Amino acid sequence: MRLTALDEVSERLGLKRGQGLAEARAMFPKIDVADEDDAADQSLLEAIADWCDRYTPLVALDGREGLFLDITGCAHLFGGEEALLKDILGRLLQMGFDVKGAISSSPGLSWAACRFGRGGVIADQVTQEVLAPLPVNALRIDETTIASLYKLGLKRIGDLLPMPRAPLARRFGTHLLLRLDQALGNNEEAISPRRPVAALSAERRLAEPIQAEEHILQLTGQIAISLKSELEARGVGGRVFELVLFRVDGRVFRIAAGASQPLQDPKRISSLFSERLNAVHDHLDAGFGFELLRLNVLQYDIFKILQGDFTGNGDSEISLADFVDRVSARLGADCLQVAEPKQSHVPERAEVFVPAIAARIVREKPEEIFTFVPRSDRPLRLFRHPEPVEAFAATVPDGPPQRFRWRRIVHKVIRAEGPERISPEWWHDEEDAEERDYFRLESEAGRRFWVFRAGHYVAGKTAPTWRVHGIFA
Amino acid sequence: MAEHATAQETLFALREQIARLEGKSLPALAAAEQADSAADPEGRKAKDNQPRLPFGITQMDTALEGGLPLDGITEIRSLLMGDAGAASGFALSLASYLKARQPNEVPVLWIGDVVSTQEAGIPYSVGLKQFGLSSRDVLYASPRKLDDALWLAETAVASRALVAVILEIRGNPRHFGLTESRRLGLRAKAAGRPLFLLRHGGEEEASSASFRFLVEPAPAAPRHLPNGSVLGGSIGHPVFRLTLEKSRNPAPLSLLLEWNPYERQFSLGKDTGEAFSFRNPPAHPGARLPASADRQDRAPALGTVMAFERAS
Structure with a gap:
């Protein structure tokens, strides 16, 4: 067993990652060791990533211990890059995380500056100066390449920068140069965000956190009003909406609600969420309140503008859509x-x-x-799985039974129509799928059944099975 | 004297109000209306604000006071789960009949019950099409709990977005009593939309339904050949044996009703002329003997209990 992570105190003691546990115990018998829980680490990182959604919709996971945030066009909302970084780090520190962060024009440089440098905001002009003193480990390359670079005495990135590129590529592969270019910002690198970016989104930051459902709904309506003009400008209406609730302590709730028709009307959008909030009531723990609400439009469609007629009858379609939305929001789309x-x-x-x-x-x-x-009659109600019946005195080879027992009741057949042969679909079914001969049977009591015989009566073989597949009115 | 007359008038107005709330016609009111209608038959129609759907069958329409009410609950009950075909057939034929008379694109909502679906199957869209309802005419809902089903029925009726709502329940669930049915009935009345309560294998129960039908299966009508003769031994249009159990009409009505899915029209079954009163006779007629355990049971008391003995 080896140490995989260390806290501040044990780092100060001089323990290293990758050290054997027995060795560490021998050096410091009093250290406290806990098993590594990968899943919990991952979910913690994802929770932090969720929380980081408040800064930008483009948040990507970076391995097991890092996050990439694409803040293009977002920094000014928080008073510039310096203020943004300070805000993120300060809030995370208050939550109890020791975090380092860097803002630069390329993900590679930020990665290097966070882990091996001082972090902070790095201007484009000083890229080389920042990068040069960092060790080559900061380039996100594999261990063997690092080891062979060390052997050659190339320990810092500054040593690599003046080297001719062709011999480097020949000796270490193009990956090293790609990483170097990415760090320098010469090669564009895209991060892969965790969630698709919402087509449209609007949010409301609150000075005082809110807890009550009616406040959330009221605010959702207000946010929807601010979305409306944008939707109108594009000529679309939202089909799937998502309400993102950021709780004060960093937890994030996402509530999605679908609509059967493209929606623009703020009232209908907020009524969609009123059903949805009713349904998720128990899972939505408001705690000390929500400080940030965001309404995303995840899917949209062309919005058809309907003109109402003078009699006011034109709204039946809308109320049907409204009804479908309400039921689907409350009881689930499958209901x-x-x-x-x-x-x-x-x-x-x-x-x-x-x-x-x-x-x-x-x-x-x-x-x-x-x-x-079909030319012949089909039953009014069909069984999902045809139920076996015992057929008595069936006319061989292809006649209906005189009596049959279904669910322990014997039905005497008075009238019968059939057979109607339905062959299996050879392009779907197995080779040994059997042909079915369907009969409409009417019992003495006047009940009508749709009964079939799977297969044929063949001499020397077991009799085919009979099943009831549906009932008629 | 004048005071007395005013009081009378107030009383009459209040009675009228109550009668309207309960959807009943007051005898005095009805008499007045009849006098009105004699003088002005057109005016009666305008006054009659209760929407009705006539069946076109005199017997039925008189018993139902003009037709099926379109602003309230109509209960359709079957004795056994095994009669589910006949009961759901009648409910769906009513929906289809109603749909044929309202030429808009609004669907019918079928609120299914989980156990009934397992016992009697799901409404089959191909069969429904032959029955007079195309596949876009029906919305299927399958709520997991009765509470959800009731909420759904209430929302559906109140939204006025559907032609009719069919609520399928099994037996007499405790959570669906008079209070709930009254609530649904009031919603239906306010919205002016019909709610068909389809109760499989249930007992008669007090509810706010204005009419309750007992549906039993009956032999189907034979198929007719183009030359008008009857094809022997064939199974044609479905026939329902209906008993109007609850209505304001004291005499119970029993008839055979045939549903023509092609013309979407009801007609009287052929052998309705003979008055039938039999139902399925019980399998073992006569008084049940009590089962004896390890010794003979005492003889059951004769006669019925008129009064209990004095306790003290």
């Missing part, structure tokens, strides 16, 4: 579904259920999907 026809002659494959909230767009397609229209 409310519509059946979409599918191109298949096998009964259970002829329909597929899709959430109503997603189906709106599909519905507006002018062309009809070609579907198989």
